[in-house]
Amino acid sequence: DRQTLVAVLQFLRRSNLRESEEILRREARLLGDDLGGSVATVGTSSPGVAAVAAVPPGKGETRGGFGIGPPSRGYVLHSAPCLRVSSPSSKITHSADLMGGAVVVEDQPDVSAVLSAYNQQGDPTLYEEYYSGLKHFIECSLDCHRAELSQLFYPLFVHMYLELVYNQHESEAKSFFERFHGDQECYYQDDLRVLSSLTKKEHMRGNETMLDFRTSKFVLRISRDSYQLLKRHLQEKQNNQIWNIVQEHLYIDIFDGMPRSKQQIDAMVGSLAGEAKREANKAKVFFGLLKEPEFDVPLDDEDEEGENEEGKPKKKKPKKDNVGSKSKKQDPNAPPQNRIPLPELKDSDKLDKVMNMKEAARRVRLGPECLPSICFYTFLNAYQGLTAVDITDDSSMIVGGFADSTVRVWSVTPKKLRSVKTAADLSLIDKESDDVLERIMDEKTASELKILYGHSGPVYGTSFSPDRNYLLSCSEDGTVRLWSLQTFTCLVGYKGHNYPVWDTQFSPYGYYFVSGGHDRVARLWATDHYQPLRIFAGHLADVTCTRFHPNSNYIATGSADRTIRLWDVLNGNCVRIFTGHKGPIHSLAFSPNGRFLATGATDGRVLLWDIGHGLMVGELKGHTDTIYALRFSRDGEILASGSMDNTVRLWDAVKAFEDLETDDFTTATGHINLPENSQDLLLGTYMTKSTPVVHLHFTRRNLLLAAGAYSSQ
Amino acid sequence: MEAAKMASPKSAPKDAQVMAQILKDMGITEYEPRVINQMLEFAYRYVTTILEDAKIYSSHAKKSSVDADDVRLAIQCRTDQSFTSPPPRDFLLEIARQKNQTPLPLIKPYSGPRLPPDRYCLTAPNYRLKSLQKKVSSTAGRITVPRLSVGAVSSRPSTPTLGTPSAQTVSVSAKVGAPVSLAGQRFTVQIPSSQPAGKSATPTTPTVQNVLINPSLIGPKNILITTNMVPPGAADPNPLKRKHEDDDDYDAL
Numbered sequence: 001d002r003q004t005l006v007a008v009l010q011f012l013r014r015s016n017l018r019e020s021e022e023i024l025r026r027e028a029r030l031l032g033d034d035l036g037g038s039v040a041t042v043g044t045s046s047p048g049v050a051a052v053a054a055v056p057p058g059k060g061e062t063r064g065g066f067g068i069g070p071p072s073r074g075y076v077l078h079s080a081p082c083l084r085v086s087s088p089s090s091k092i093t094h095s096a097d098l099m100g101g102a103v104v105v106e107d108q109p110d111v112s113a114v115l116s117a118y119n120q121q122g123d124p125t126l127y128e129e130y131y132s133g134l135k136h137f138i139e140c141s142l143d144c145h146r147a148e149l150s151q152l153f154y155p156l157f158v159h160m161y162l163e164l165v166y167n168q169h170e171s172e173a174k175s176f177f178e179r180f181h182g183d184q185e186c187y188y189q190d191d192l193r194v195l196s197s198l199t200k201k202e203h204m205r206g207n208e209t210m211l212d213f214r215t216s217k218f219v220l221r222i223s224r225d226s227y228q229l230l231k232r233h234l235q236e237k238q239n240n241q242i243w244n245i246v247q248e249h250l251y252i253d254i255f256d257g258m259p260r261s262k263q264q265i266d267a268m269v270g271s272l273a274g275e276a277k278r279e280a281n282k283a284k285v286f287f288g289l290l291k292e293p294e295f296d297v298p299l300d301d302e303d304e305e306g307e308n309e310e311g312k313p314k315k316k317k318p319k320k321d322n323v324g325s326k327s328k329k330q331d332p333n334a335p336p337q338n339r340i341p342l343p344e345l346k347d348s349d350k351l352d353k354v355m356n357m358k359e360a361a362r363r364v365r366l367g368p369e370c371l372p373s374i375c376f377y378t379f380l381n382a383y384q385g386l387t388a389v390d391i392t393d394d395s396s397m398i399v400g401g402f403a404d405s406t407v408r409v410w411s412v413t414p415k416k417l418r419s420v421k422t423a424a425d426l427s428l429i430d431k432e433s434d435d436v437l438e439r440i441m442d443e444k445t446a447s448e449l450k451i452l453y454g455h456s457g458p459v460y461g462t463s464f465s466p467d468r469n470y471l472l473s474c475s476e477d478g479t480v481r482l483w484s485l486q487t488f489t490c491l492v493g494y495k496g497h498n499y500p501v502w503d504t505q506f507s508p509y510g511y512y513f514v515s516g517g518h519d520r521v522a523r524l525w526a527t528d529h530y531q532p533l534r535i536f537a538g539h540l541a542d543v544t545c546t547r548f549h550p551n552s553n554y555i556a557t558g559s560a561d562r563t564i565r566l567w568d569v570l571n572g573n574c575v576r577i578f579t580g581h582k583g584p585i586h587s588l589a590f591s592p593n594g595r596f597l598a599t600g601a602t603d604g605r606v607l608l609w610d611i612g613h614g615l616m617v618g619e620l621k622g623h624t625d626t627i628y629a630l631r632f633s634r635d636g637e638i639l640a641s642g643s644m645d646n647t648v649r650l651w652d653a654v655k656a657f658e659d660l661e662t663d664d665f666t667t668a669t670g671h672i673n674l675p676e677n678s679q680d681l682l683l684g685t686y687m688t689k690s691t692p693v694v695h696l697h698f699t700r701r702n703l704l705l706a707a708g709a710y711s712s713q
Numbered sequence: 714m715e716a717a718k719m720a721s722p723k724s725a726p727k728d729a730q731v732m733a734q735i736l737k738d739m740g741i742t743e744y745e746p747r748v749i750n751q752m753l754e755f756a757y758r759y760v761t762t763i764l765e766d767a768k769i770y771s772s773h774a775k776k777s778s779v780d781a782d783d784v785r786l787a788i789q790c791r792t793d794q795s796f797t798s799p800p801p802r803d804f805l806l807e808i809a810r811q812k813n814q815t816p817l818p819l820i821k822p823y824s825g826p827r828l829p830p831d832r833y834c835l836t837a838p839n840y841r842l843k844s845l846q847k848k849v850s851s852t853a854g855r856i857t858v859p860r861l862s863v864g865a866v867s868s869r870p871s872t873p874t875l876g877t878p879s880a881q882t883v884s885v886s887a888k889v890g891a892p893v894s895l896a897g898q899r900f901t902v903q904i905p906s907s908q909p910a911g912k913s914a915t916p917t918t919p920t921v922q923n924v925l926i927n928p929s930l931i932g933p934k935n936i937l938i939t940t941n942m943v944p945p946g947a948a949d950p951n952p953l954k955r956k957h958e959d960d961d962d963y964d965a966l
Binding site: 189190193196197202205206207208211212215216340341342343344346454469482484489490491492493498499511518519520521526527528529530532533534535536537538540569570571572573 | 788797801802806808815835836
């Protein structure tokens with residue numbers, strides 16, 4: 001019915017029935033209280049009613065469309081078809097796109113909310129003058145404000161350019177681009193290059209990222225003083241047009257306090273959507289870990305030492321730990337145990353956990369004085385075809401996904417890979433014997449390497465299940481395949497993304513897995529549902545990296561739009577948005593205690609985030625090329641990063657996360673002064689001969705395994 | 714990656730130079746030399762496809778020559794057909810909203826390997842045995858069920874993961890479908906109750922063997938499996954014609 005209202009208003013306007021339209025608009029204002037929903041556009045086009053487009057000069061607000069809802073609140077209206085308005089001087093464009101342009105919604109406290117049509121603001125030939133006027137003003141402003149106001153340049157430039165292209169003013173667009181593209185910040189150069197190739201309206205049609213950028217509001221965080229300065233300038237008579245454009249495309253999140261310095265701003269900007277609004281990072285996140293079930297350590301020890309006398313007191317110690325954790329109260333930051341349904345613990349899982357605890361007891365304590373040894377697995381003769389690597393948690397198997405669409409599994413230990421016997425042979429074995437799990441394996445099929453065929457495109461992501469029974473692989477053919485590691489055959493192909501899937505990962509408890517791809521969404525699946533359970537939509541560009549939080553309640557996705565989002569598995573909401581990277585994100589790692597997230601991107605920086613507060617807490621500079629691998633050590637003391645620059649670097653995580661400033665000001669505004677301590681935190685740089693590092697894995701005893709494909713040159 | 718080898722201006726044809734310049738403008742500095750050839754080939758193929766389409770459209774509109782509108786139409790049709798783009802943002806947000814409203818399903822404990830229903834899995838056999846002209850065997854009352862091979866698609870004949878070559882039939886009273894990774898109880902089998910000769914598959918398919926199953930061992934739960942295999946001897950005009958339904962049941966995977 002909302003859509004019919006829109007359609008009726010459009011019809012009335014088209015038929016020049018102004019009064020009826022006003023009456024309907026006034027009455028409609030009484031309806032529609034909370035219109036949530038996605039961004040869409042409403043526009044009208046009519047030959048002859050070009051007066052609608054003309055913004056009355058002198059007024060600082062646009063009144064091209066209709067306002068619905070009480071003032072001083074912002075809304076977004078969803079409607080499918082839209083038509084465009086053009087000013088009398090230019091051609092009438094009559095395009096009916098399905099996605100349409102953007103709706104202007106203001107949430108600023110001192111501007112009344114008005115929904116206005118995405119009409120063309122002013123004369124296209126004057127865009128250059130508007131922009132240079134604003135540029136002059138900002139460059140003449142006070143130093144303390146200049147850094148903040150300079151944030152306006154890039155989004156305004158892109159939006160004005162896209163609008164010129166969209167309205168088919170090709171020559172004006174070209175000259176506008178030529179004149180001003182050199183002024184933009186260096187980290188936007190890749191975007192500008194893409195923009196330079198978009199010269200016609202038809203070029204924009206296939207580029208979903210640019211379309212999304214056009215329809216979403218670029219978020220800027222500016223202090224109140226700078227904002228007042230800007231507003232006063234733009235509301236002057238001659239700057240009317242650019243004020244309209246600012247209102248239309250930018251969302252200015254105002255904070256009270258000191259204006260930020262260029263350094264602070266540079267740390268946080270860079271994404272396609274601007275920065276994150278402060279409210280976007282305010283939701284409560286349960287970053288604590290789930291309680292591990294306690295069970296007795298078995299009394300029969302298979303210890304290599306085999307010291308029986310000392311065995312007894314040794315056994316008592318683990319039991320004491322269990323008792324200790326029982327008396328601990330429920331961690332307030334941990335999610336309730338049954339917040340999301342998790343699979344039950346099978347006997348084999350319990351055995352695995354016991355092994356894990358035993359190995360944990362023999363784990364090396366890492367630190368600045370005790371660095372891990374690194375064991376590098378080099379894939380030879382891959383001819384740049386190695387696209388994904390994963391290692392099981394107990395470090396027994398390693399899988400490689402290749403550009404020739406094969407998935408190859410190797411055994412890291414001397415124990416070979418075997419598949420299960422045939423049905424006929426299985427009926428012959430003695431099912432009651434103790435080693436039945438050994439007897440079901442067919443010795444004739446033992447080999448060190450198993451090749452899995454099935455995909456029809458390069459395999460971009462692989463993931464072992466925690467119980468080592470299954471393997472996932474995702475590929476450019478748009479499917480995610482589940483393979484059985486007991487028969488080494490493909491069990492299921494999950495179809496949902498119809499476009500390349502860039503990454504996939506099993507949940508730390510198994511059963512769920514997440515995948516992210518070119519269609520800009522991440523999907524949560526369960527192995528026994530052929531359709532996804534959750535769809536996480538919100539990124540402006542491809543989702544390149546997906547990771548589960550250790551408590552399996554949250555999923556982090558890194559994207560080519562240079563943001564990282566944290567999603568809640570329970571209801572699919574985006575609970576955190578982290579901006580700051582200047583290139584697509586390719587690696588994510590959660591710290592073992594669940595509180596922190598480390599991210600690496602093509603800009604060669606590793607950024608550290610505090611999930612609870614939603615703040616950036618560290619920046620590790622050192623790598624010179626894309627970081628494809630990040631991993632925390634088993635107890636979170638060391639962060640290892642591997643990159644295309646053929647090095648593995650170790651960073652001191654304990655020092656990076658101590659002494660965090662989390663006073664009220666920083667949590668309210670999200671500003672942090674990042675210390676330039678990358679050099680102090682760097683514990684070591686280890687170079688490979690000529691092998692980019694694709695994967696890192698800490699064994700249960702804190703030995704670091706790394707993997708990469710040798711590339712001769 | 715090998716260093717960019719720009720063809721020397723003397724020897725490279727003009728369009729190769731143009732392509733190299735385009736790559737440079739788009740910021741690509743390191744590429745193998747074959748990339749230029751690939752790009753040129755793609756450009757040629759794309760342009761000829763569009764122009765051919767445009768010619769068809771212009772002749773359909775009874776125009777004397779191809780003009781810009783025809784080309785525009787041709788480009789648009791090809792874009793919608795071959796170079797589809799992902800769905801727009803509001804559509805994605807809408808379906809995400811709908812999908813995220815349903816609560817997460819509860820997990821039934823101890824339900825074996827958790828896989829989707831069989832029609833969504835790739836675990837059914839995707840081949841049929843060629844039937845031989847067989848005499849009707851005298852083993853009336855015995856039932857032959859072709860053995861379910863898991864993942865025969867992806868395993869190479871040289872390394873059979875399942876099944877051993879055998880020239881003669883093995884008459885085994887075995888339970889149905891026992892590989893560990895399959896949830897045997899979920900499978901449904903249509904039992905061909907004809908009694909084909911006990912001969913096994915032809916020697917050309919050594920990896921499969923037929924299994925004779927004692928019907929008394931099969932409980933009602935385990936029997937309901939559709940197989941795609943035609944039991945040998947179905948070519949016989951045997952009186953029990955039920956199995957011929959198997960042919961129609963063949964599910965193209």
